[in-house]
Amino acid sequence: MYDLVLRRALIAEGRPPVDIAVSGGTIALVGEVAAGTPAGETVDCGGLVVVPGFIEPHLHLDKALLDTLSPNPEGTLAGAIEVTGRLKREFTHASVRARALRVLRWAVANGTTLIRAHPDVDPIGGLTGLDVMLELRESQSHLVDLQVVAFPQEGIERAPGTYDLLREALRRGADVVGGCAYNETDVDACRRHIDTVLGLAVEFGVPADLHADFADDTSDGRFALAGAIADATRQYGLGGRVTLGHVTSLAALPPAERAEVVARLAEAGVAVVALPATDLHIGGRGDAHAVRRGVTPVRELIDGGVVTSYSSNNVRNAFTPFGNADMLDIGLLLAQTCHMGSPADTARILAMATTEAARVTGVHEGYGIHPGARADLVVLGTRRHADVLTDRPDRRLVVKRGRVVARTVRTTELLDAPDPEAADAPDTPDAPDVLGDDAAFRRVRAA
Known part of the structure; x- marks a missing residue:
């Protein structure tokens, strides 16, 4: 007996639908489940697209929904850091938890089954955000897997006491050590910041995830360190265990220089996570004309062999006053801003939200839709993979470890x-499928 059977699930474009059978939180069979096979729950997907659970590899849950308390009037990165630093002084465990839990549940309803959260660790807020995320990692594990990053938003040398807090955060069980490579006073301090973060990664046996090169260009050397981080990654033997978020200033380099940095990242095994909602909102604020809209060069990174994903980053705060923790919304934004409009590009963006994000977060073994994989799945309200962005489909079902945790x-x-021409025609609306009426726009005849 299976715990769950999804029948007629479309898991690959151009191939017929298949059945997916789940036992003990793991996919047991992908193919054909014999009629009448007993199961705790059976759902007929009716040919709808089914994908692995989405992964948000970069989300600041501790700072979500702060915009109602204090917006960022200038819209700049410096303004966002200042506003958030002021608000952090008032953080309590209860207030952070309430906001974080609300957005976490949005993410689950939108099909996300793993989040890498980046709570701030600094002398302003101490370990409040981190402790909340560690608690949510346990209490919400039935809905979503949570990886917790100890993130020094205010810098390390620039905020004395942060180094000791990072060590304590890792002792308490943080899964990843974070970094904010540009938020020091000069380039030399930024390089020491990188060494400190990677050194902690080696000492505690955890991955590293750094914010880096978040600027319109590389005129300030603090925002031109992606290549240096790649070199340091090789030096510390951390290939495949280092991720960079933002990396927007890479787009400002001349093509040859950009290609050289991409090659160094790929060779060192450094992943990149694009954060278009924040990058587009913050970027170009100093430009009076021909305003730059910096997003990391996604296509070149992928073509160059760099593991590349994307994420929401912030939801409704001083850094990004938008968002619903919806990976398909962010994917559509990325497609529009990075000139990625073909069906092949849609497939790339879908991979960035699933299989590539799994590589970023280190869960790629046992991820996907195949026997032995974790049964983390999303049933989408569309019948073509090529339409997963443009249709903006409902997440009909979200499955976490073989259990349905959300339904839309x-x-x-x-x-x-x-219609006069159809006045004599019989009413023959399309038959609804099990997960909702696909004949969404139905004519209702006037009385």
């Missing part, structure tokens, strides 16, 4: 006058 069913009726 939405019906829209279009009310209009009868």
Whole structure:
């Protein structure tokens, strides 16, 4: 007997739907499940697209939903850091938990089954955000896997006491050591920051995830360190265990220089996570004309062999006053801003939210849709993989470890006058499928 069977699930473009059977939180079979096979729950997907659970590899849950308390009037990176630093002084365990849990549950409803969260660790807020994330990692594990990053937003040397807090955070069980390579006073201090973070990664046996090169260009050397981080990654033997977020100033380099940095990142095994919602909102604030809209060069990174993903980063705060923790919304934004509009590009963006994000977060072994993989799945309200962005489909079902944890069913009726040419035609609306009526726009005849 299976715990769950999803019938007629479309898992690959151009191939017929298959059945997916789950036992003990793991996919047991992908193929055909014999009619009448007993199961705790059976769902007919009716040919809808089914994908592995989405992964948010870079999300600041501790700072989510702060915009209602104090917005960032200038919209700059410096302004966002200042506003957030002021608000952090008032953080309590209860206030951080309430905001973080709300957005975490949005993410789950939107199909996310793993989040890498980056709570601030610094003398302003101490370890409050980190302790909340460690608690949520346990209490919400039935809904989502949570990786906790000890993140020094205010710098390390620039904020004395942060180094000791990072060590304590790692002792308490942080999964990843974070870094903010540009938030020191000069380039030499930034390089020491990188060495400190990577040294802690080696000492505690954890991956490293750094914010880096978050600027419009490389005129300030603090924002031109991606190549140096790649070199340091090789030096510390951390290939495949270092990730960079933002990396927007890379887009400002001349093509030859950009290609050289991409090659160094690929060779060193450093991943990159694009954060377009924040990058587009913050970027170009100093430009009076021909305003730059810096997003890391996603296509070149992928073509150059760099593991590349994307994420929401912030949700409704001083860094990004938008968002719903929805990976498909962010993927659509990325497609529009990075000139990625072909079906092949859609496939790349879907991979960035799933299999590539799994590599970023180190869970790629046992991830996907195949026997032996974790049963983390999303049933989308569309019948073509090529339409997963443009359709903005409902997440009909979200499955975590073989258990349905979220369900969305939405019906829209279009009310209009009868069509004279069809007045004598019988009403034959499309039959609804098990997970909701695909004939979403149905004519209702006037009385």
